[in-house]
Amino acid sequence: MKYRQLKSTDLILSEVGFGVWGVATTWWGVTDRDFGVQLLRKARDLGITFFDTAPAYGDGYGETILAKAFTPSERNDLVIGTKFGYDLDAPRAGHRERPHDWSPEAVSKQCDQSLSRLSADCIDLFQMHNARLDAIRRDDTFDELERLIDAGKIRHYAVAVGPDLGWQDEGIAAVSERRVPAQIIYSLLEQDPARAIIDAAIANDVGVFTRVPHASGMLDGTHTKDTVLDETPFGQSDHRSYRRLMWMKSAIRKIASIDFLLENYDATIGQLAIRFCLMPMVVASCTPTITSEAMLTEYVAASNMGRLTAQDQTALDHLYAANFGVDEEPARMKSSVSKTGFVLTDGATEAEPIAA
Helix, strand or coil: CCEEECCCCCCEEECECEEHHHHCCCCCCCCCHHHHHHHHHHHHHCCCCEEECCCCCCCCHHHHHHHHHCCHHHHCCCEEEEEECECCCCCCCCCCCCCECCCHHHHHHHHHHHHHHHCCCCEEEEEEECCCHHHHCCHHHHHHHHHHHHCCCEEEEEEECCCCCECHHHHHHHHHHCCCCEEEECCCCCCCCHHHHHHHHHHHCCCEEEECCCCCCCCCCCCCCCCCCCCCCCCCCCHHHHCCHHHHHHHHHHHHHCCHHHHHCCCCHHHHHHHHHCCCCCEEEEECCCCCHHHHHHHHHHHHCCCCCHHHHHHHHHHHHCHHHCCCCCCEEECCCCCCCEEECCCCCECCCCCC
């Protein structure tokens, strides 16, 4: 495993991190809690030191599982990132978002609750969970975060941009206006708006780290260019069920155009997907969803692959610019500044909301 500094902080992250939501929720991942603990410990044994979690993962279990998996002395060698913002006492319908509470009182209370669940004295990276633009521009929220640093309760804070694909203005505001790290969605198939946020991070010497490198499972090896999908493979309880069948069929056609990578590298598509996300040096870590020991071993090995060649990177840039040769409308992304709530990936045209 190789390690990188998260710029604008003193945190050193493993290039491959562990997205704890995969062992903490029933939405997509490990439901056997003992195995979840086992998987976390195996990840540490293989060199993963960055574990990204949140109270919203399993209504607090995403934090308590880390206290179960690692002793306080073991956690001294780890970087734990957790989040705040969602009101866990508010009811939730299905996978819909709960309301946020960014008041200083709520931020302080949530910090104390997270410290208790983690059985920790200090949180390494405290992230605003899916904050909208108005929250990122709330001075009282950031004043409280500074107070928590002064009190020794957190080391650094950041913005986890989401949910879903989009929120370009939030990501750029985090790294440009607040000059704090941002966690962003980024994959070979879904590079926008991450590329704009990465460019802004480089310009401001601020770090980023990424999630969903396998595009909700389309790049983890489950599907190939020969896969035929007549119906969605995801059940209603699976968080990926919001992905439309049309999008998955399109992704399979795109996979066919990147098949040359498998010929050029002794690597799996899952490893190449992670390596792609780590190409910008401003990206400190990539946190895939890991649900088995085989997957864990495969993904960890991506850290030692070496960089993609300049020729292959250029080829991928050209393919993305041409939408991988797939003739379809640009994808929709969430936006807080669009009148409809969506923009297209061309960055210019507003998209009308489409029924789920």
